[in-house]
Amino acid sequence: DAGVTQSPTHLIKTRGQHVTLRCSPISGHKSVSWYQQVLGQGPQFIFQYYEKEERGRGNFPDRFSARQFPNYSSELNVNALLLGDSALYLCASSSPGGQLYGYTFGSGTRLTVV
Amino acid sequence: TQLLEQSPQFLSIQEGENLTVYCNSSSVFSSLQWYRQEPGEGPVLLVTVVTGGEVKKLKRLTFQFGDARKDSSLHITAAQPGDTGLYLCAGGTSGSRLTFGEGTQLTVNP
Numbered sequence: 176d177a178g179v180t181q182s183p184t185h186l187i188k189t190r191g192q193h194v195t196l197r198c199s200p201i202s203g204h205k206s207v208s209w210y211q212q213v214l215g216q217g218p219q220f221i222f223q224y225y226e227k228e229e230r231g232r233g234n235f236p237d238r239f240s241a242r243q244f245p246n247y248s249s250e251l252n253v254n255a256l257l258l259g260d261s262a263l264y265l266c267a268s269s270s271p272g273g274q275l276y277g278y279t280f281g282s283g284t285r286l287t288v289v
Numbered sequence: 290t291q292l293l294e295q296s297p298q299f300l301s302i303q304e305g306e307n308l309t310v311y312c313n314s315s316s317v318f319s320s321l322q323w324y325r326q327e328p329g330e331g332p333v334l335l336v337t338v339v340t341g342g343e344v345k346k347l348k349r350l351t352f353q354f355g356d357a358r359k360d361s362s363l364h365i366t367a368a369q370p371g372d373t374g375l376y377l378c379a380g381g382t383s384g385s386r387l388t389f390g391e392g393t394q395l396t397v398n399p
Contacts, residue, residue, distance in 0.1 A: 179331070208386070217293075217377050217389030218332070231386050265331050274320045274381035275339060280331030 177202070179268050179281035187287045188256050196251045196284045200268030206230075207249040208278065209241055210265040218265055224249055256288045291316040293380050295390035302368055303398050310363045310393045312378035318388075320381040321354050321361045325374045326392070332377055335363075368397045 180199045188194050200207050206225045210218035220233040224243035243249045247268075253260055263285050267278035293314045302308055312321070320339045324332035336345050338354035338361065345352045349372075351364040361378055375394050379387040 210387075210389075215391075217295075217379075217391050218387075220386040220388070223386060233386065267331075274387075275337060277322055277334035277337050278387065279334070280324075282329065282331050285329075 179266055179279050181264075181266050181281035181284050183284060184282065185285045185287075187289060190256055190258060190288055192256050193252065193254050194256060194286060196253075196264050196266075196286070197248065198251070198266030198268075198281060199248045200266075201279055204268035204270055204279075205247050206269045206271070206273060207243055207247065208267045208269075208273075209249070209251045210267065210280075211235075212263040212265055212283070214262070221251070253286075258288050261286060261288045291318075291380065291382070291388045293378055293388055293390035295376075295378055295393050297393060298391065299394050299396075301396040301398065304369055305367050306397075308365050308368060308395070310376055310378075310395075311360070312362065312390050313360045314380060315359065316380070317358050318380035318382060319358070321358070322379045322381065322387065323352055323361070323363055324377045324379060326377060327374050365395075368395075370397045370399050373397050 208223040209221040212218040222241040223231040227243045238254045241251045263283040265283045266281045269278045322337045323335045326332040341356045341358045343354045349366045375392045378390045
Protein backbone atom coordinates (compact mmCIF):
# COMPACT_ATOMS: atom_id res chain seq x y z
CA ASP A 176 0.00 0.00 0.00
CA ALA A 177 1.25 3.45 -0.86
CA GLY A 178 1.65 5.79 2.06
CA VAL A 179 0.98 9.49 2.01
CA THR A 180 2.65 10.93 -1.06
CA GLN A 181 3.69 14.54 -1.42
CA SER A 182 5.03 16.43 -4.40
CA PRO A 183 7.35 17.98 -5.15
CA THR A 184 9.95 16.81 -2.63
CA HIS A 185 12.04 19.96 -2.93
CA LEU A 186 11.26 23.40 -4.28
CA ILE A 187 13.12 26.69 -4.54
CA LYS A 188 11.09 29.85 -5.06
CA THR A 189 11.79 33.58 -5.09
CA ARG A 190 10.19 36.03 -2.70
CA GLY A 191 6.80 37.20 -3.94
CA GLN A 192 6.14 34.08 -5.99
CA HIS A 193 3.31 31.61 -5.52
CA VAL A 194 3.66 27.90 -4.74
CA THR A 195 1.34 24.89 -4.88
CA LEU A 196 2.10 21.76 -2.89
CA ARG A 197 0.27 18.49 -3.43
CA CYS A 198 -0.68 15.57 -1.24
CA SER A 199 -2.31 12.20 -1.85
CA PRO A 200 -3.60 10.50 1.30
CA ILE A 201 -3.58 6.82 2.08
CA SER A 202 -6.32 5.04 0.17
CA GLY A 203 -9.52 5.17 2.21
CA HIS A 204 -8.44 8.14 4.32
CA LYS A 205 -10.79 11.07 3.89
CA SER A 206 -8.99 13.52 6.19
CA VAL A 207 -5.93 15.51 5.18
CA SER A 208 -4.04 17.93 7.39
CA TRP A 209 -1.19 20.30 6.54
CA TYR A 210 1.64 21.26 8.88
CA GLN A 211 4.62 23.61 8.58
CA GLN A 212 7.85 22.59 10.24
CA VAL A 213 10.56 25.21 10.49
CA LEU A 214 14.06 23.88 11.07
CA GLY A 215 14.61 23.03 14.72
CA GLN A 216 10.95 23.24 15.69
CA GLY A 217 7.94 20.95 15.91
CA PRO A 218 5.29 20.98 13.17
CA GLN A 219 2.69 23.76 13.31
CA PHE A 220 -0.89 23.07 12.22
CA ILE A 221 -2.04 24.95 9.10
CA PHE A 222 -5.26 23.31 7.84
CA GLN A 223 -7.40 20.22 8.09
CA TYR A 224 -9.85 19.06 5.45
CA TYR A 225 -12.39 16.29 5.73
CA GLU A 226 -14.73 15.28 2.95
CA LYS A 227 -13.66 18.37 0.98
CA GLU A 228 -14.65 20.76 3.77
CA GLU A 229 -12.27 22.80 5.90
CA ARG A 230 -12.48 21.51 9.46
CA GLY A 231 -9.72 23.54 11.06
CA ARG A 232 -7.35 26.41 10.40
CA GLY A 233 -4.22 27.30 12.30
CA ASN A 234 -2.76 30.72 12.99
CA PHE A 235 -1.43 31.43 9.49
CA PRO A 236 -2.05 34.46 7.27
CA ASP A 237 -4.54 34.50 4.43
CA ARG A 238 -1.66 33.97 2.00
CA PHE A 239 -2.06 30.32 2.90
CA SER A 240 -5.01 28.45 1.40
CA ALA A 241 -5.87 24.86 0.68
CA ARG A 242 -8.49 22.66 -0.87
CA GLN A 243 -9.41 19.01 -1.05
CA PHE A 244 -10.58 17.25 -4.18
CA PRO A 245 -13.27 14.54 -4.67
CA ASN A 246 -10.55 11.87 -4.62
CA TYR A 247 -9.43 13.27 -1.20
CA SER A 248 -6.11 14.53 -2.50
CA SER A 249 -5.25 18.04 -1.41
CA GLU A 250 -3.35 21.15 -2.44
CA LEU A 251 -1.74 23.77 -0.24
CA ASN A 252 -1.23 27.16 -1.88
CA VAL A 253 0.96 29.94 -0.58
CA ASN A 254 0.91 33.37 -2.23
CA ALA A 255 3.40 36.23 -2.00
CA LEU A 256 6.13 34.04 -0.55
CA LEU A 257 8.31 35.43 2.21
CA LEU A 258 11.74 34.23 3.33
CA GLY A 259 10.09 33.04 6.55
CA ASP A 260 7.93 30.60 4.60
CA SER A 261 11.00 28.43 4.07
CA ALA A 262 10.18 25.18 5.85
CA LEU A 263 9.27 21.54 5.51
CA TYR A 264 5.58 21.28 4.64
CA LEU A 265 4.03 18.07 5.88
CA CYS A 266 0.78 16.43 4.88
CA ALA A 267 -0.91 13.93 7.17
CA SER A 268 -3.86 11.68 6.48
CA SER A 269 -6.09 9.77 8.84
CA SER A 270 -9.22 7.73 9.01
CA PRO A 271 -11.99 9.08 11.26
CA GLY A 272 -10.64 9.19 14.79
CA GLY A 273 -7.19 10.41 13.96
CA GLN A 274 -6.96 11.78 17.48
CA LEU A 275 -7.25 8.22 18.77
CA TYR A 276 -5.46 6.20 16.11
CA GLY A 277 -2.83 8.62 14.95
CA TYR A 278 -1.88 10.28 11.72
CA THR A 279 0.29 9.08 8.85
CA PHE A 280 2.64 11.74 7.57
CA GLY A 281 4.21 12.07 4.18
CA SER A 282 7.91 12.80 3.75
CA GLY A 283 7.15 16.44 3.15
CA THR A 284 8.01 19.15 0.66
CA ARG A 285 11.13 21.15 1.48
CA LEU A 286 10.41 24.73 0.38
CA THR A 287 13.24 27.22 0.19
CA VAL A 288 12.39 30.86 -0.49
CA VAL A 289 15.30 32.99 -1.68
CA THR B 290 -3.24 28.84 23.00
CA GLN B 291 -2.25 25.30 23.95
CA LEU B 292 1.48 24.72 24.33
CA LEU B 293 3.49 21.56 24.85
CA GLU B 294 6.95 21.85 26.33
CA GLN B 295 9.41 19.06 25.77
CA SER B 296 12.57 18.46 27.74
CA PRO B 297 15.36 18.02 27.25
CA GLN B 298 15.73 19.67 23.86
CA PHE B 299 18.92 17.76 23.10
CA LEU B 300 20.18 14.46 24.52
CA SER B 301 23.40 12.65 23.66
CA ILE B 302 24.02 9.32 25.38
CA GLN B 303 26.04 6.14 25.03
CA GLU B 304 24.59 2.90 23.77
CA GLY B 305 23.05 0.90 26.62
CA GLU B 306 22.04 3.88 28.75
CA ASN B 307 18.46 4.64 29.79
CA LEU B 308 16.72 7.97 29.17
CA THR B 309 13.44 9.78 29.74
CA VAL B 310 11.89 12.54 27.66
CA TYR B 311 9.19 14.73 29.17
CA CYS B 312 6.25 16.51 27.59
CA ASN B 313 4.36 19.02 29.74
CA SER B 314 1.43 21.38 29.31
CA SER B 315 -0.96 23.46 31.38
CA SER B 316 -3.75 22.30 29.07
CA VAL B 317 -5.73 19.08 29.10
CA PHE B 318 -5.55 16.94 26.00
CA SER B 319 -7.92 14.21 24.89
CA SER B 320 -4.99 12.20 23.55
CA LEU B 321 -1.23 12.35 23.47
CA GLN B 322 0.75 10.97 20.57
CA TRP B 323 4.48 10.34 20.28
CA TYR B 324 6.24 10.44 16.93
CA ARG B 325 9.81 9.87 15.81
CA GLN B 326 11.22 11.82 12.89
CA GLU B 327 14.40 11.17 10.94
CA PRO B 328 16.16 13.77 8.76
CA GLY B 329 14.31 14.43 5.50
CA GLU B 330 11.32 12.37 6.54
CA GLY B 331 7.93 12.99 8.08
CA PRO B 332 7.12 12.02 11.67
CA VAL B 333 6.25 8.37 12.23
CA LEU B 334 3.68 7.50 14.89
CA LEU B 335 5.01 5.47 17.82
CA VAL B 336 2.02 5.41 20.15
CA THR B 337 -1.23 7.11 21.15
CA VAL B 338 -2.35 7.31 24.78
CA VAL B 339 -5.84 8.50 25.64
CA THR B 340 -6.61 7.60 29.26
CA GLY B 341 -5.16 9.48 32.23
CA GLY B 342 -2.53 7.30 33.91
CA GLU B 343 -2.27 5.02 30.89
CA VAL B 344 1.03 3.22 30.33
CA LYS B 345 1.97 1.63 27.02
CA LYS B 346 5.07 -0.37 26.18
CA LEU B 347 6.61 -0.79 22.76
CA LYS B 348 9.61 -3.09 23.09
CA ARG B 349 12.21 -0.96 24.95
CA LEU B 350 10.02 2.17 24.90
CA THR B 351 7.56 2.96 27.71
CA PHE B 352 5.02 5.75 27.33
CA GLN B 353 2.96 7.23 30.14
CA PHE B 354 0.07 9.71 30.09
CA GLY B 355 -0.30 11.80 33.22
CA ASP B 356 -3.33 11.31 35.45
CA ALA B 357 -4.62 14.78 34.60
CA ARG B 358 -3.90 14.28 30.86
CA LYS B 359 -1.63 17.32 30.80
CA ASP B 360 1.74 15.60 30.58
CA SER B 361 3.45 12.54 29.23
CA SER B 362 6.80 10.81 29.32
CA LEU B 363 8.78 8.52 27.06
CA HIS B 364 11.33 6.21 28.66
CA ILE B 365 13.82 4.24 26.58
CA THR B 366 15.68 1.34 28.17
CA ALA B 367 19.11 0.29 26.92
CA ALA B 368 19.20 2.80 24.07
CA GLN B 369 20.66 1.72 20.75
CA PRO B 370 22.12 3.79 17.89
CA GLY B 371 18.98 2.98 15.88
CA ASP B 372 16.96 4.98 18.42
CA THR B 373 18.64 8.18 17.21
CA GLY B 374 16.13 10.71 15.93
CA LEU B 375 13.83 13.60 16.77
CA TYR B 376 11.12 12.59 19.24
CA LEU B 377 7.96 14.68 19.11
CA CYS B 378 4.99 14.66 21.43
CA ALA B 379 1.67 15.92 20.09
CA GLY B 380 -1.51 16.67 21.96
CA GLY B 381 -4.93 16.13 20.45
CA THR B 382 -8.13 17.86 21.41
CA SER B 383 -11.74 17.36 20.40
CA GLY B 384 -10.93 19.36 17.31
CA SER B 385 -8.93 18.34 14.34
CA ARG B 386 -5.49 19.66 15.06
CA LEU B 387 -2.44 18.30 16.81
CA THR B 388 -0.32 20.59 18.95
CA PHE B 389 3.31 19.50 18.74
CA GLY B 390 6.11 20.06 21.18
CA GLU B 391 9.45 21.45 19.97
CA GLY B 392 10.97 17.98 19.94
CA THR B 393 13.85 16.19 21.64
CA GLN B 394 16.85 15.42 19.44
CA LEU B 395 18.28 12.12 20.69
CA THR B 396 21.71 10.87 19.66
CA VAL B 397 22.82 7.43 20.79
CA ASN B 398 26.54 6.91 20.32
CA PRO B 399 27.93 3.40 19.72
